[in-house]
Amino acid sequence: ADYLKHIREVQPHGPYRLLGWSLGGNVVHAMAAQLQNEGEEVELLVMLDSYPGHFLPNTEAPTEEEALIALLALGGYDPDNMDGKPLTMESAVEILRKDGSALASLEEETILNLKETYVNSVGLLGKYIPKVYNGDILFFRSTVIPDWFDPISPNTWLNYLDGQIVQYDIDCRHKDLCQPGPLTEIGQVLAKYLQNKKGVS
Numbered sequence: 001a002d003y004l005k006h007i008r009e010v011q012p013h014g015p016y017r018l019l020g021w022s023l024g025g026n027v028v029h030a031m032a033a034q035l036q037n038e039g040e041e042v043e044l045l046v047m048l049d050s051y052p053g054h055f056l057p058n059t060e061a062p063t064e065e066e067a068l069i070a071l072l073a074l075g076g077y078d079p080d081n082m083d084g085k086p087l088t089m090e091s092a093v094e095i096l097r098k099d100g101s102a103l104a105s106l107e108e109e110t111i112l113n114l115k116e117t118y119v120n121s122v123g124l125l126g127k128y129i130p131k132v133y134n135g136d137i138l139f140f141r142s143t144v145i146p147d148w149f150d151p152i153s154p155n156t157w158l159n160y161l162d163g164q165i166v167q168y169d170i171d172c173r174h175k176d177l178c179q180p181g182p183l184t185e186i187g188q189v190l191a192k193y194l195q196n197k198k199g200v201s
Contacts, residue, residue: 004031015043021178023121025050026130029160033131043197046138046190048177051152052130052160067119068092071111073146073175089115130160137165138193140186144173 007016016035020028025047032042068087072095093108106114139154154165168189172182 003027004034007031014041016040017044017046018042019044019046019048020050021048022050022174023125024048026052026125026128029130029133029137029157030128032135033133033160036134037131042133042135044138044194045133045135046140047154047157048140048186049142049174051154052156067115070118071115072096130157132160132162134162136163137161138190139165139167140170140177140189141167142172142174142177142182143169144171146173 014035016032018028018032020026028045029047029050032045035042065087068089071092072087089112093111096111137154137157139157141154145151154167157165168186170177170182170185172179176182177186
């Protein structure tokens with residue numbers, strides 16, 4: 001509801017173009033369905049490696065260790081390299097700093113907030129059942145999948161979609177989809193898609 005309020009402050013009416021990465025994809029899907037329910041037009045719905053929440057292996061809020069493992073994964077550190085060592089917030093921050101990850105420059109308080117946000121998000125996502133969105137989804141799937149992650153198919157959205165999934169594979173890991181290289185590729189696809197919708201060659 002808060003997201004929709006902010007969007008309507010900027011753009012009171014459609015057509016809307018919505019894009020979300022990871023959990024953000026679930027958010028924009030819910031927003032798109034709600035906007036349509038309110039009589040608005042959603043011109044474009046784009047997901048970057050997002051999946052319905054209750055298809056996730058763990059639908060409960062993660063444990064402290066699971067949240068820290070996810071935090072390390074977000075920073076690009078393979079949890080398999082822990083060698084059975086105990087994982088604490090302090091050791092996780094130390095690893096992120098040492099490996100020069102994408103999170104290395106963040107303050108410890110910010111990293112802690114990221115972890116808490118992850119815990120809260122997984123808990124919410126696991127309980128939420130998506131509504132049906134009328135339209136197609138442009139889905140960008142990362143194809144470099146770590147051995148420790150169990151892949152999920154984009155087709156899991158079909159039960160919550162009155163349309164098609166138009167899938168594009170991006171040669172990167174989930175965490176890198178918003179890096180300059182993958183974003184350039186995604187942007188080119190989106191630009192071409194929007195041109196085609198307008199009938200511009």
